[in-house]
Amino acid sequence: MNEQPIEDLLRRMAPQVLGVLVRRDGNFAAAEDAVQEALIVAAEHWPRDGVPEHPHAWLIRTATRKLVDEHRAAAARRRREENVALEPPAAPVPDADDTLRLLVLCCHPVLTPSSAVALTLRAVGGLTTAEIAAAFLVSEQTMGTRISRAKAKVAEAGARFTLPEPDERGRRVQAVLRVLYVMFTEAHTSSGGAGLHRVDLAAEAIRLTRMLQTALPADPEVTGLLALLLLTDARRPARTGPDGELVPLAEQDRTRWDRAAIVEGVGLAVAARRAGVVGEYQLQASIAAVHDAAPTAADTDWAQIRVLYELLERVTDNPIVTLNRAVAVAMTDGADAGLALLDEVAPRLAGHHRLDAVRAHLLEEAGDPAAAARHYAAAAARAVNLPEREYLTMRAARLRSL
Amino acid sequence: MTRFMILTKHDRSLDVPHMSEWDPADVEAHVECLRALNAELAANGELVEMNALTGPELAKVVTADGAGAPVVTDGPFPEAKELLAGYQLIDVESEGRALEIAAAVSAAPGPGGKPLGQHIEVRQVMFTFSADA
Numbered sequence: 146m147n148e149q150p151i152e153d154l155l156r157r158m159a160p161q162v163l164g165v166l167v168r169r170d171g172n173f174a175a176a177e178d179a180v181q182e183a184l185i186v187a188a189e190h191w192p193r194d195g196v197p198e199h200p201h202a203w204l205i206r207t208a209t210r211k212l213v214d215e216h217r218a219a220a221a222r223r224r225r226e227e228n229v230a231l232e233p234p235a236a237p238v239p240d241a242d243d244t245l246r247l248l249v250l251c252c253h254p255v256l257t258p259s260s261a262v263a264l265t266l267r268a269v270g271g272l273t274t275a276e277i278a279a280a281f282l283v284s285e286q287t288m289g290t291r292i293s294r295a296k297a298k299v300a301e302a303g304a305r306f307t308l309p310e311p312d313e314r315g316r317r318v319q320a321v322l323r324v325l326y327v328m329f330t331e332a333h334t335s336s337g338g339a340g341l342h343r344v345d346l347a348a349e350a351i352r353l354t355r356m357l358q359t360a361l362p363a364d365p366e367v368t369g370l371l372a373l374l375l376l377t378d379a380r381r382p383a384r385t386g387p388d389g390e391l392v393p394l395a396e397q398d399r400t401r402w403d404r405a406a407i408v409e410g411v412g413l414a415v416a417a418r419r420a421g422v423v424g425e426y427q428l429q430a431s432i433a434a435v436h437d438a439a440p441t442a443a444d445t446d447w448a449q450i451r452v453l454y455e456l457l458e459r460v461t462d463n464p465i466v467t468l469n470r471a472v473a474v475a476m477t478d479g480a481d482a483g484l485a486l487l488d489e490v491a492p493r494l495a496g497h498h499r500l501d502a503v504r505a506h507l508l509e510e511a512g513d514p515a516a517a518a519r520h521y522a523a524a525a526a527r528a529v530n531l532p533e534r535e536y537l538t539m540r541a542a543r544l545r546s547l
Numbered sequence: 548m549t550r551f552m553i554l555t556k557h558d559r560s561l562d563v564p565h566m567s568e569w570d571p572a573d574v575e576a577h578v579e580c581l582r583a584l585n586a587e588l589a590a591n592g593e594l595v596e597m598n599a600l601t602g603p604e605l606a607k608v609v610t611a612d613g614a615g616a617p618v619v620t621d622g623p624f625p626e627a628k629e630l631l632a633g634y635q636l637i638d639v640e641s642e643g644r645a646l647e648i649a650a651a652v653s654a655a656p657g658p659g660g661k662p663l664g665q666h667i668e669v670r671q672v673m674f675t676f677s678a679d680a
Binding site for chain 2: 257259281282283288290294528529530531532534
């Protein structure tokens with residue numbers, strides 16, 4: 146077996162093995178360290194010696210040994226002689242529940258989203274500290290420190306390896322969704338590297354969301370998030386040009402979109418909406434589905450997108466949503482109607498570069514290239530992402546050269 | 548997480564003599580303060596790297612027109628108001644945290660233990676390319 150399938154196998158088994166150990170030992174932080182060590186040993190040995198006949202049992206055995214070693218060392222440090230006996234192996238339990246327990250634990254509300262992302266990637270995603278560090282362009286030591294701190298914080302908060310009580314469950318699952326969404330958006334990133342083996346954070350976020358969806362298939366927001374991530378990621382091949390430059394939705398080569406992901410995403414979005422409970426992620430997924438279903442930009446059903454943004458606005462009260470609705474309004478009722486809506490929301494978005502970017506776009510549509518160029522330039526000056534700044538600058542320069 | 552550069556300059560607008568003229572105990576307190584800050588940032592997982600640059604006396608400015616030999620001017624450029632002294636590259640949760648760190652750098656003690664009040668520039672990083680990641 147070559148390295149990629151082994152890596153996939155290890156990542157798939159990591160949360161299962163961790164679930165067994167935590168349930169047996171009760172100490173999440175120590176069990177998580179032990180699983181991490183076992184994964185590293187496996188990644189070293191399996192490509193050379195072959196995958197053991199029972200890889201799952203092998204990992205549990207190796208991780209348990211590491212955990213016992215750690216307990217002995219800790220006991221010795223405390224100068225106590227008592228033997229830390231581990232219970233006999235627990236009976237296998239459904240993996241999906243363990244995954245859910247681990248996700249809820251790693252996405253504990255006491256953690257900031259970025260700490261939760263790092264911890265989740267390691268404990269549930271089965272990634273090594275080195276891989277996570279490389280994905281965020283920090284040293285392995287720095288990432289190790291962040292993960293240890295996150296675990297300590299979760300322990301301090303008294304978190305346990307149990308499913309949250311029903312009355313709390315919704316809120317905790319919402320926190321998990323938020324972390325997975327942040328993980329996905331971190332991937333559209335602000336960094337590049339010469340290395341070829343960087344972890345694909347978007348793919349990781351989709352994989353973990355899929356695991357969550359397997360555990361909670363009837364939760365429309367979980368299904369909605371999976372749909373949203375698939376439908377957004379489907380456009381990735383067309384979103385950047387050969388030199389990494391940003392290609393806006395209207396100009397993307399739609400033949401490069403990932404059809405299989407779109408088909409799956411649209412199906413999930415429809416299923417989520419059918420549940421009849423309106424939520425943020427399923428609405429965003431529905432909007433993405435309308436875009437992805439249009440064979441050309443001109444075929445986009447803007448009237449439907451506009452209605453969906455109205456619903457989303459009611460759910461989120463986020464001025465960025467209003468900004469997006471202004472684009473839809475401009476497409477259905479003309480640029481002037483869109484600009485009027487921008488004036489309404491402008492006070493809530495003062496200084497945000499996207500306000501200037503959308504205004505520039507609508508002014509361009511309205512046939513005022515000089516004003517559009519001014520706003521593109523203003524948006525570029527406040528942009529926080531390099532490809533976006535280059536795009537906005539280029540847009541301003543083109544209008545000025547007309 | 549967001550990356551910021553915390554830039555410290557040779558700030559000639561400060562009414563403070565060169566560090567070589569300070570009381571040695573004050574120099575020590577200043578250096579120790581920044582060393583402790585960097586150690587704390589590293590322990591928090593917030594410090595990506597810190598670089599201190601050689602002084603203006605060793606600085607060179609290069610100008611080339613692409614045709615003739617480049618023009619190289621040696622420091623310390625007394626006419627220039629400010630030169631970079633060093634920087635910390637940090638990776639933090641918020642701009643607020645970056646400003647807090649910059650404030651700690653700015654308030655590092657000067658002569659007599661009085662906070663220096665240097666002008667510290669805070670700049671958000673928008674793109675990072677790493678050769679080994």
